[in-house]
Amino acid sequence: MSHRIGKEYLALQKTLRDPAYRHVLELAPESDQDLSRWRARIAGPPDTPYAGHAFTLVIQIPSTYPMEPPQVRFEPRAMPHCNVDFDSGRICLNILEKAHWSPAWNVLHVVHAVWLLLSDPVPDSPLDVDLACLARAQDTAALDGLVRYYLAGGSRGISSST
Amino acid sequence: MKIEAKKIHCVFAWSWDIPGDCQDGTQGPSEEDVCGICRVSYNGTCPNCKFPGDDCPLVIGDCNHNFHVHCIQQWLDTPTAKGLCPMCRQLFSLKRGVSINEAQVEKFAHLLMKSRPTALTTDEEDIMMDQEFLVR
Numbered sequence: 280m281s282h283r284i285g286k287e288y289l290a291l292q293k294t295l296r297d298p299a300y301r302h303v304l305e306l307a308p309e310s311d312q313d314l315s316r317w318r319a320r321i322a323g324p325p326d327t328p329y330a331g332h333a334f335t336l337v338i339q340i341p342s343t344y345p346m347e348p349p350q351v352r353f354e355p356r357a358m359p360h361c362n363v364d365f366d367s368g369r370i371c372l373n374i375l376e377k378a379h380w381s382p383a384w385n386v387l388h389v390v391h392a393v394w395l396l397l398s399d400p401v402p403d404s405p406l407d408v409d410l411a412c413l414a415r416a417q418d419t420a421a422l423d424g425l426v427r428y429y430l431a432g433g434s435r436g437i438s439s440s441t
Numbered sequence: 442m443k444i445e446a447k448k449i450h451c452v453f454a455w456s457w458d459i460p461g462d463c464q465d466g467t468q469g470p471s472e473e474d475v476c477g478i479c480r481v482s483y484n485g486t487c488p489n490c491k492f493p494g495d496d497c498p499l500v501i502g503d504c505n506h507n508f509h510v511h512c513i514q515q516w517l518d519t520p521t522a523k524g525l526c527p528m529c530r531q532l533f534s535l536k537r538g539v540s541i542n543e544a545q546v547e548k549f550a551h552l553l554m555k556s557r558p559t560a561l562t563t564d565e566e567d568i569m570m571d572q573e574f575l576v577r
Contacts (some may be wrong), residue, residue: 283480
């Protein structure tokens with residue numbers, strides 16, 4: 280296991296104060312004894328149906344990090360988004376795949392990229408087909424309405440995510 | 442007043458010889474310069490070494506991105522690296538004519554031959570088309 284994740288942890292105390300990362304509400308290992316399991320909380324981006332909600336990311340750092348990417352997912356059944364599998368929270372994002380990962384990136388970059396995905400869905404590689412269909416049809420009103428409905432606890436059975 | 446020197450302690454410092462034109466920024470080498478992979482200073486060691494210097498050398502890429510030789514080798518050995526620099530995604534190769542690279546040239550010739558992608562030409566064409574697109 281590289282020392283790099285420890286270095287990142289130390290550096291985060293400073294970088295998280297940067298206003299450019301104010302949407303990253305929390306980013307830390309679950310315990311100081313085990314730096315392989317992290318949690319993040321991100322704020323829903325403004326001007327999206329996610330605004331006003333906060334979301335938890337579950338992050339697993341592999342022993343091969345930074346040669347291989349961290350595994351990142353949302354909590355199960357908390358994120359309605361066309362690139363997130365709703366039931367598992369799995370995220371489809373190219374930089375999270377081994378083939379596109381670069382060791383120059385760090386955990387904060389990854390969390391930031393997931394946050395950017397919330398305001399910029401990619402319906403062509405969907406994990407949530409229903410939402411992707413609406414996104415592909417550019418029916419923003421229906422898409423945003425459905426996301427808001429799910430976030431408010433609509434019948435997909437979401438518990439309050441804030 | 443008369444001062445008598447009773448003892449002299451000699452102190453020396455060293456750093457890798459990185460030519461000015463191999464620097465990312467405009468300023469000269471500084472302690473702030475870290476390996477893009479392990480985030481340890483150029484003059485420090487990769488995570489697996491104890492002693493900086495010749496035991497854990499630095500290499501300078503043709504793209505002016507510098508790494509501990511062990512870090513970049515480990516990366517290029519990863520199949521998904523496709524022989525690319527982690528920082529700029531260009532094919533990684535050692536900058537020629539740089540003295541600290543010389544000892545590593547042979548090792549890298551072998552490594553890069555192995556990891557070079559087969560569909561190289563199409564990749565490069567794509568990149569060139571992207572750049573052209575950006576210019577317009």
